[in-house]
Amino acid sequence: MLLIECPYCGVKAEETELAAGGEAHLTRHGPDSAEEAFAAYLFDRLNPKGVHFERWRHVNGCGKWFHCARDTATLEVFGTYSAQTSAPPQTILDAIRARRPDWKPANAPAE
């Protein structure tokens, strides 16, 4: 069972109360971009086994979108944070490194 704390409600929501929104912190490439960049934006995803940053929505709750850092293999949640950011905050990165000292960001989000 996956329990994720909604940063807006402060409740530990069970997975069925939430809707998964896929990989977080994608760079949006619009209609004016190169075809390859646009295709990558639409289709290329990391799909890692381990630490991953995702978007989730508290759909059967406050309705808010937020971000979540978790381990896709163990379902350990390192933390959740506001949707109004384009990179994980330092507190989340610290929480991940505390549990996974060898972890390196896959596409190196800005630190």
Next chain:
Amino acid sequence: MRDFAETSGVRVEALPPAGMVTLRGDLSDPRLGDALNAVGLALPDRRRIAAGSAGSTVWMSPDELLVVCGEGEDRGLAARLSEALAGVHHLAAAVGDARVRFAIDGKGARIALAKIAPADMAAFEIGEVRRTRVAQVAAAFWMTGPDAFELVCFRSVADYAGKLLASAAGNVEGIALP
């Protein structure tokens, strides 16, 4: 609406219609709290319900409140809120016609709700609000007293919710929450 039968010491009752107002706006803006006070309402804390002279205010999200007031009073209350919030970005809409309420009370009320909602019912406190789902439908409930809850959901799913609650209220004896 029909009343749902008493089972296993948990009473589930469809409550009479109430007026309800959805208020959207930045709850951290002090002008919003002032406007609530001006119309006889109180600003609740996160995941709490606050009582006022004009009705109760239920926390729904950082930018949404649900006001429960007397039947037929919601349109007037929404208009007074909009007047008090003139110039402040907000939405006040009367939604009472689209909602129904149920009362769930009795010794096993926590267990009845724990069966159908993914919420931590063992730690639930009086005055606490939980917006969640009950089985297949969205709902919100709050604790009104010891072993007593009030639940609100969409009128379109009232029949489903009533039967679901009545079913959950059965066979609660002998089940302990962790």
